[in-house]
Amino acid sequence: MFQWVFQAEQFFDYYATPDLQRLTIVAIHLEKEVVPWFQMMRKNNLFSSWQSFTLVLEVEFGPSPFECPCFMLFKLNQNTSVAEYYTQFTVLANRTMGITTYALLDCFISWLKMEIHRDVLSQSLHLLLKVVSLAKLFEDKHINTGTSHSTKPITTHQKPNTFPGLLPHPFQN
Numbered sequence: 001m002f003q004w005v006f007q008a009e010q011f012f013d014y015y016a017t018p019d020l021q022r023l024t025i026v027a028i029h030l031e032k033e034v035v036p037w038f039q040m041m042r043k044n045n046l047f048s049s050w051q052s053f054t055l056v057l058e059v060e061f062g063p064s065p066f067e068c069p070c071f072m073l074f075k076l077n078q079n080t081s082v083a084e085y086y087t088q089f090t091v092l093a094n095r096t097m098g099i100t101t102y103a104l105l106d107c108f109i110s111w112l113k114m115e116i117h118r119d120v121l122s123q124s125l126h127l128l129l130k131v132v133s134l135a136k137l138f139e140d141k142h143i144n145t146g147t148s149h150s151t152k153p154i155t156t157h158q159k160p161n162t163f164p165g166l167l168p169h170p171f172q173n
Contacts, residue, residue: 005054012050022050034061069095077111082135085112105131115142 008029012022023042030038037060047053063069073092078085086108093104105128109120112135119138125131 005057019050023047023053026050026053063095070099073099074107078113078116082112082116082132082139086132086135101128102126104128108132113139 008022008026011017012025017025027038027042034057041047041056047056069092073089073096076085076088076092089108093099099107105126108128109117109131111117112120116135116138119141120131120135123134125134
């Protein structure tokens with residue numbers, strides 16, 4: 001849902017769409033259970049602007065307000081491919097606030113599979129996109145050489161904070 005709202009806002013900003021027209025345009029692009037919900041909300045005048053619509057939409061169809069994306073990000077670990085892990089990571093990272101780039105980098109590297117983690121960590125990279133690219137390269141290497149062993153998450157006692165002073169793992173004592 002966050003992605004859909006983001007894309008709609010990019011479209012509206014690009015075409016300088018006035019606020020009043022945004023709700024009419026968005027109604028055309030709604031699907032499934034959102035359509036009758038939108039009709040009911042409009043019929044009862046429960047939102048009158050794009051901003052109020054997005055707030056109500058998030059309450060109705062977004063994640064629970066009791067979910068903590070930051071906590072979920074810090075406990076996310078690579079159980080699948082690097083590409084799938086990165087997708088899950090970016091979804092959660094986009095929902096968190098106040099986390100530095102280095103802390104995000106530390107978090108991403110820390111929860112890679114052990115054999116990929118060691119290879120990536122040895123390169124001392126400081127840009128997330130380079131780390132992801134390198135992790136994919138090492139993943140291919142381990143798959144092709146048959147040295148991929150770890151499919152379960154690495155516990156914090158096996159893996160200390162990779163960038164001291166930036167962000168300790170939330171599960172360290």
